[in-house]
Amino acid sequence: xxxxxxxxxxxxxxxxxxxxxxxxxxxxxxxxxxxxxxxxxxxxxxxxxxxxxxxxxxxxxxxxxxxxxxxxxxxxxxxxxxxxxxxxxxxxxxxxxxxxxxxxxxxxxxxxxxxxxxxxxxxxxxxxxxxxxxxxxxxxxxxxxxxxxxxxxxxxxxxxxxxxxxxxxxxxxxxxxxxxxxxxxxxxxxxxxxxxxxxxxxxxxxxxxxxxxxxxxxxxxxxxxxxxxxxxxxxxxxxxxxxxxxxxxxxxxxxxxxxxxxxxxxxxxxxxxxxxxxxxxxxxxxxxxxxxxxxxxxxxxxxxxxxxxxxxxxxxxxxxxxxxxxxxxxxxxxxxxxxxxxxxxxxxxxxxxxxxxxxxxxxxxxxxxxxxxxxxxxxxxxxxxxxxxxxxxxxxxxxxxxxxxxxxxxxxxxxxxxxxxxxxxxxxxxxxxxxxxxxxxxxxxxxxxxxxxxxxxxxxxxxxxxxxxxxxxxxxxxxxxxxxxxxxxxxxxxxxxxxxxxxxxxxxxxxxxxxxxxxxxxxxxxxxxxxxxxxxxxxxxxxxxxxxxxxxxxx
Amino acid sequence: xxxxxxxxxxxxxxxxxxxxxxxxxxxxxxxxxxxxxxxxxxxxxxxxxxxxxxxxxxxxxxxxxxxxxxxxxxxxxxxxxxxxxxxxxxxxxxxxxxxxxxxxxxxxxxxxxxxxxxxxxxxxxxxxxxxxxxxxxxxxxxxxxxxxxxxxxxxxxxxxxxxxxxxxxxxxxxxxxxxxxxxxxxxxxxxxxxxxxxxxxxxxxxxxxxxxxxxxxxxxxxxxxxxxxxxxxxxxxxxxxxxxxxxxxxxxxxxxxxxxxxxxxxxxx
Numbered sequence: 001x002x003x004x005x006x007x008x009x010x011x012x013x014x015x016x017x018x019x020x021x022x023x024x025x026x027x028x029x030x031x032x033x034x035x036x037x038x039x040x041x042x043x044x045x046x047x048x049x050x051x052x053x054x055x056x057x058x059x060x061x062x063x064x065x066x067x068x069x070x071x072x073x074x075x076x077x078x079x080x081x082x083x084x085x086x087x088x089x090x091x092x093x094x095x096x097x098x099x100x101x102x103x104x105x106x107x108x109x110x111x112x113x114x115x116x117x118x119x120x121x122x123x124x125x126x127x128x129x130x131x132x133x134x135x136x137x138x139x140x141x142x143x144x145x146x147x148x149x150x151x152x153x154x155x156x157x158x159x160x161x162x163x164x165x166x167x168x169x170x171x172x173x174x175x176x177x178x179x180x181x182x183x184x185x186x187x188x189x190x191x192x193x194x195x196x197x198x199x200x201x202x203x204x205x206x207x208x209x210x211x212x213x214x215x216x217x218x219x220x221x222x223x224x225x226x227x228x229x230x231x232x233x234x235x236x237x238x239x240x241x242x243x244x245x246x247x248x249x250x251x252x253x254x255x256x257x258x259x260x261x262x263x264x265x266x267x268x269x270x271x272x273x274x275x276x277x278x279x280x281x282x283x284x285x286x287x288x289x290x291x292x293x294x295x296x297x298x299x300x301x302x303x304x305x306x307x308x309x310x311x312x313x314x315x316x317x318x319x320x321x322x323x324x325x326x327x328x329x330x331x332x333x334x335x336x337x338x339x340x341x342x343x344x345x346x347x348x349x350x351x352x353x354x355x356x357x358x359x360x361x362x363x364x365x366x367x368x369x370x371x372x373x374x375x376x377x378x379x380x381x382x383x384x385x386x387x388x389x390x391x392x393x394x395x396x397x398x399x400x401x402x403x404x405x406x407x408x409x410x411x412x413x414x415x416x417x418x419x420x421x422x423x424x425x426x427x428x429x430x431x432x433x434x435x436x437x438x439x440x441x442x443x444x445x446x447x448x449x450x451x452x453x454x455x456x457x458x459x460x461x462x463x464x465x466x467x468x469x470x471x472x473x474x475x476x477x478x479x480x481x482x483x484x485x486x487x488x489x490x491x492x493x494x495x496x497x498x499x500x501x502x503x504x505x506x507x508x509x510x511x512x513x514x515x516x517x518x519x520x521x522x523x524x525x526x527x528x529x530x531x532x533x534x535x536x537x538x539x540x541x542x543x544x545x546x547x548x549x550x551x552x553x554x555x
Numbered sequence: 556x557x558x559x560x561x562x563x564x565x566x567x568x569x570x571x572x573x574x575x576x577x578x579x580x581x582x583x584x585x586x587x588x589x590x591x592x593x594x595x596x597x598x599x600x601x602x603x604x605x606x607x608x609x610x611x612x613x614x615x616x617x618x619x620x621x622x623x624x625x626x627x628x629x630x631x632x633x634x635x636x637x638x639x640x641x642x643x644x645x646x647x648x649x650x651x652x653x654x655x656x657x658x659x660x661x662x663x664x665x666x667x668x669x670x671x672x673x674x675x676x677x678x679x680x681x682x683x684x685x686x687x688x689x690x691x692x693x694x695x696x697x698x699x700x701x702x703x704x705x706x707x708x709x710x711x712x713x714x715x716x717x718x719x720x721x722x723x724x725x726x727x728x729x730x731x732x733x734x735x736x737x738x739x740x741x742x743x744x745x746x747x748x749x750x751x752x753x754x755x756x757x758x759x760x761x762x763x764x765x766x767x768x769x770x771x772x773x774x775x776x777x778x779x780x781x782x783x784x785x786x787x788x789x790x791x792x793x794x795x796x797x798x799x800x801x802x803x804x805x806x807x808x809x810x811x812x813x814x815x816x817x818x819x820x821x822x823x824x
Binding site: 021026030032033036037062063065067077239509 | 557630748749750752754755805
């Protein structure tokens with residue numbers, strides 16, 4: 001049976017409040033590390049001081065962070081997917097250049113080996129990653145192969161008579177390109193694709209100059225060159241012809257753990273904005289006392305709350321699906337791939353949603369900082385520059401929007417998801433009502449497959465409805481599960497903007513489909529919707545934020 | 556080398572308010588933390604263990620939830636943690652507390668072997684009395700070095716420690732025989748970041764329980780009934796007046812001071 005959120009709310013929604021003592025301790029420890037060891041040396045990191053990033057990865061490894069999620073037999077500490085998510089969130093906010101280095105190192109850089117490596121490969125390489133002696137990278141993108149990563153791929157591996165491979169080609173925009181020891185490199189074979197473990201120092205393998213970027217200036221991004229690189233057959237990852245599975249699974253994980261990372265960054269930026277709004281005085285009072293400032297703070301907190309509810313909902317589901325998996329078993333990769341493919345649309349929802357949320361949060365942060373927000377001496381400017389690429393990499397938000405709606409319509413067409421028939425009277429003030437509206441939209445979309453294929457914007461509207469629904473549902477279910485009053489306020493505040501966007505997207509969709517039924521359902525929903533009083537919510541939420549000087553929930 | 560560290564779980568002082576009617580602290584809703592001075596004491600003990608070998612044991616007295624503070628000590632690298640907990644200790648003042656901890660420590664010596672170095676914070680941030688550590692040291696009849704800021708040398712063969720302590724006027728370096736009792740300042744060391752394996756071990760560790768059942772206690776020295784301390788009044792001390800600034804040549808200033816203190820000198824004679 002499908003567990004899709006299109007059909008019903010999850011029975012066992014995981015919320016951050018359920019995190020184990022161990023995960024809480026991990027969160028506190030990771031945050032302390034970030035605040036004491038990383039954020040204070042931001043200027044040095046941003047100046048790309050030679051060797052510093054590796055030194056800081058080693059520092060994190062010495063404290064055990066690189067060992068989380070790795071089986072004990074490969075030098076790891078064990079721990080599950082929730083712990084992994086906690087680390088992704090906590091080791092990012094405040095220093096995104098370091099954050100992205102870290103995120104790739106234990107995320108897409110390591111995952112191909114962790115999931116698909118043979119026992120021999122894992123025994124050989126994993127302890128070095130855990131100890132921080134090896135840094136990892138993931139190399140898929142090429143000049144002609146961006147969003148169309150497989151279709152445009154030119155890097156080629158040719159099998160030699162002795163069973164080894166000869167690799168030729170170039171990869172661009174590779175995070176950790178200049179500082180890694182182990183690269184998972186994707187290449188075309190005569191038939192299909194394969195992934196290879198390429199190690200620093202292999203003859204014919206070199207890296208280009210550091211790119212000059214808009215943001216994430218401290219992180220390493222380079223081109224990789226492969227000129228007749230001889231790859232021993234022991235370094236083929238998984239099977240010939242199945243490299244694309246590895247690429248996609250890694251992206252499923254990567255998109256999700258970036259969502260967790262963006263959540264961490266958004267919390268950091270909100271805290272800065274709150275503190276600054278209390279310090280900055282105009283017209284004889286702190287700008288925090290002005291309604292439009294409070295609106296920005298309350299909106300950001302509500303978005304962060306929704307993002308957090310979604311991220312941990314995913315983490316809990318992922319961990320539950322992984323329970324009992326043996327990380328040392330030969331079929332671990334295959335099983336993990338099945339799990340992650342089933343979570344694929346949720347992973348894309350979260351990557352898109354949380355990067356968009358972070359964009360809104362940093363934009364308002366710069367606005368709250370006023371003229372100082374435009375100055376590099378204050379933290380808002382760097383956050384603003386760093387954020388921009390989050391909507392571009394790991395699948396542009398456009399590609400991810402395509403993934404969301406297309407994967408769901410495909411599952412509906414194949415009968416894997418069976419939509420509910422809409423009730424005669426849809427109550428837009430309930431989760432079930434919102435779901436019924438979404439079902440109506442998907443039902444129409446599957447009938448109009450041709451129109452959907454030919455008009456990508458329409459796919460976008462459907463995805464926006466889906467994204468908004470997923471987070472609204474996550475936000476309300478969490479508030480309901482805890483009975484917490486603040487959470488309910490935040491869920492209401494979030495739904496003001498997001499359900500508006502949901503209905504707006506539905507309206508555009510109805511027009512594109514020329515569907516009176518959809519349009520009428522949408523109009524009725526708008527008139528039946530008891531929208532909360534935003535001003536009152538802004539007052540209550542911002543009062544709490546100003547008292548706590550940070551986002552008040554979560555780990 | 557066996558090091559025993561006495562610790563206390565305290566309310567986070569930065570979040571505590573005072574009830575001026577009863578003269579007590581309002582502790583409700585205030586998060587409990589490990590007394591910061593004792594965090595440094597444990598850090599030092601673990602550092603010395605890493606350098607000289609041996610083990611670090613920690614002891615606290617308090618309600619069951621005080622085991623959280625003990626876990627923090629284990630996360631910092633302590634090897635074993637004991638919680639002395641019993642209703643009979645409720646309401647203990649520093650006299651009764653130091654007695655109970657003394658008996659608890661004697662039990663630990665019986666179980667874990669002789670102790671070479673005893674550590675405690677210079678004071679707890681809730682009561683600020685600085686009496687419990689010295690109280691325990693006195694009962695053991697140990698040399699006491701308060702306000703420790705540096706361990707200069709440990710000689711296990713000749714059984715002495717050279718240590719520097721803070722005094723009201725400066726610093727003092729002393730050579731003391733082992734076993735010895737230290738109460739420590741925060742400036743003693745810089746706290747290190749606990750590695751995850753320690754944190755995980757601490758989270759899973761078993762806290763050893765001591766109570767009136769397994770510790771040999773004279774109940775006539777325990778709890779509120781046998782705590783002679785009385786709080787008569789709690790108040791915020793008045794701010795000291797800012798001193799006057801004198802100006803002029805050295806001789807002129809000296810004259811001004813002399814004339815100001817002259818009336819007091821007469822009174823004394």
